[in-house]
Amino acid sequence: MKLDDIPVRLATAPDPLDSFRWPNADYTRTPYRVFTDEAIHEREMARIFRGPTWNYLALEAEIPEPGCFKTVQVGNVPVVVSRTPQGEVAAFVNRCAHRGATVVREEFGRADNHPCIYHQWNYDSAGSLCGVPYRRGLNGSGGYPADFKPAEHGLQRLRVALYKGLIFGSFSEDAPDLIEYLGPNIVMHLDRIFVKPVKVLGYHRQRISANWKLYFENIKDPYHAGLLHTFMATFGVYRSTQRGNTLLSPGGGHAVVYSVTQTDDAAGVREAYKGTTNKYQADFELAHPQLLEWTPDFHDGIGNLIISVFPNLVVHQILNTLATRQVRPLGTGGLELYWTYFGFEDDAAERTEARLRQLNLVGPAGYISMEDGEAIRLVQQSIAGERDASSFIEMGGRGPIVDADHVVTEVCTRGLWQQYARTMGFEPEVAR
Ligand SMILES: [Fe+2]
Incomplete structure (x- = not known):
């Protein structure tokens, strides 16, 4: 029997929070545990902030011109909200798609593109990857594989919705209008x-x-x-x-x-x-x-x-x-x-x-x-x-x-x- 033929079963331990329930039906009690429990906090980051909600990001007035950007936070995720050359509002995760460094380090600014300081992967104001150093190597050595496609390595985008100059972002396709x-x-x-x-x-x-x-x-x-x-x-x-x-x-x-x-x-x-x-x-x-x-x-x-x-x-x-x-x-x-x-x-x-x-x-x-x-x-x-x-x-x-x-x-x-x-x-x- 080859190694590949051995079926792998990943054990999924039951989540102890699956049995956690609100103590009463009209919410006149709140268990103090929800303010201190690390597992609950982790679930909040996933189900609330990265879930089907709309998170407030910024005011449109803060990024009035193409290239203007602001760094914000959604739950525990760093996010950039930015005005594209076409005048649209984009929001993307502020974490390099290469090795994870924070790309945009300023709180506010205006820039045509955002290079990561670590290996100079460079992103445009919508978070798309627009430049990679040494892509085809140097002097015939190194470089990325031939099937490397920059379009597959942009920064993760959030859905964006605007209302009366307020900018909201969502990680989930399930967030309603x-x-x-x-x-x-x-x-x-x-x-x-x-x-x-x-x-x-x-x-x-x-x-x-x-x-x-x-x-x-x-x-x-x-x-x-x-x-x-x-x-x-x-x-x-x-x-x-x-x-x-x-x-x-x-x-x-x-x-x-x-x-x-x-x-x-x-x-x-x-x-x-x-x-x-x-x-x-x-x-x-x-x-x-x-x-x-x-x-x-x-x-x-x-x-x-x-x-x-x-x-x-x-x-x-x-x-x-x-x-x-x-x-x-x-x-x-x-x-x-x-x-x-x-x-x-x-x-x-x-x-x-x-x-x-x-x-x-x-x-x-x-x-x-x-x-x-x-x-x-x-x-x-x-x-x-x-x-x-x-x-x-x-x-x-x-x-x-x-x-x-x-x-x-x-x-x-x-x-x-x-x-x-x-x-x-x-x-x-x-x-x-
Ligand atoms: Fe107060």
């Missing part, structure tokens, strides 16, 4: 914000010592904001006493939460904050009240609005500040949050100045954003090694995951877990 993926509530509110061409004003990058999903939980939960963020409550940027809405996408994974400014009154606020220690400081005044001067861009009274799109995009409008936030996982216990601030192309200089002044509200050290990083770090710190316990998510009630006409609710957080569990294969038995 982008508009269908987003759903009507998200589309409606993206339409509201991206109503005309935008102008990028700047960036923040911050690292938070917490799992990426803890940030997504945080951003979907309006009820923490009036309690954790003293500045918000005290100066009325946001309070749970304000009129607002909580809107979900059909699968629950995306959400819009907003509040309408000045829809509460002093007596109601005092009553609501009675007993909360130091969260509402009625006698505080700002030394520079122009910080909160607000010239509305939209005429609906909404002063605070957060759109979240599973798995990696947040868009906010807080008074005059506008930004996208890209969530970049860094292992189980960390994330990078990448903020892109923008205004509109036709903004007058004073409007741009006001937006930049109000940046003090947001970002890593913002008066109303800095506490979020610390709050979720405290969660990550206290759940290390926890295999069985779950969090408790019942503000706003149990049962169906549906829109609410107020902001005193954690229903969007439950929606996130519903979509997460479906994508990961963790649905509770009863829901299957």
Whole structure:
């Protein structure tokens, strides 16, 4: 018997996660294990970020001209998003098809092609291989085999879809049409914000010592904001006493939460904050009240609005500040949050100045954003090694995951877990 005739059987060990199930059907509990388990993290990278989802990559305004590029991250995969000579948007994995080195090392730039420093394999702005040194050898020696075809060795491309100047990418042919993926509530509110061409004003990058999903939980939960963020409550940027809405996408994974400014009154606020220690400081005044001067861009009274799109995009409008936030996982216990601030192309200089002044509200050290990083770090710190316990998510009630006409609710957080569990294969038995 020759070696080739011996049948080879690869043993496939059962995946221990195949028996992992959500503990209840309405997602009012979340097992802490999902924030720390390495195997779950690996499955997230494959099934979520490289699965049938649309990941936010960048704004078109960041790569306006042919050759402009930006390096980003989808899950744990480095990606380049780039404008081709034809003016199209392309996205490709930033890892040389030869031996795996990072090809594009700059965060931004403009270039006709991208040579890898290691062996000078050279790629065009769509990621196709356009040059290979020593392809036919040197002085009759070496070279690639005669059947080497550069067209078969380009950088891995992502599908790209654009909406209102936002660029999304997907690794999967199974991701639905982008508009269908987003759903009507998200589309409606993206339409509201991206109503005309935008102008990028700047960036923040911050690292938070917490799992990426803890940030997504945080951003979907309006009820923490009036309690954790003293500045918000005290100066009325946001309070749970304000009129607002909580809107979900059909699968629950995306959400819009907003509040309408000045829809509460002093007596109601005092009553609501009675007993909360130091969260509402009625006698505080700002030394520079122009910080909160607000010239509305939209005429609906909404002063605070957060759109979240599973798995990696947040868009906010807080008074005059506008930004996208890209969530970049860094292992189980960390994330990078990448903020892109923008205004509109036709903004007058004073409007741009006001937006930049109000940046003090947001970002890593913002008066109303800095506490979020610390709050979720405290969660990550206290759940290390926890295999069985779950969090408790019942503000706003149990049962169906549906829109609410107020902001005193954690229903969007439950929606996130519903979509997460479906994508990961963790649905509770009863829901299957
Ligand atoms: Fe917050």
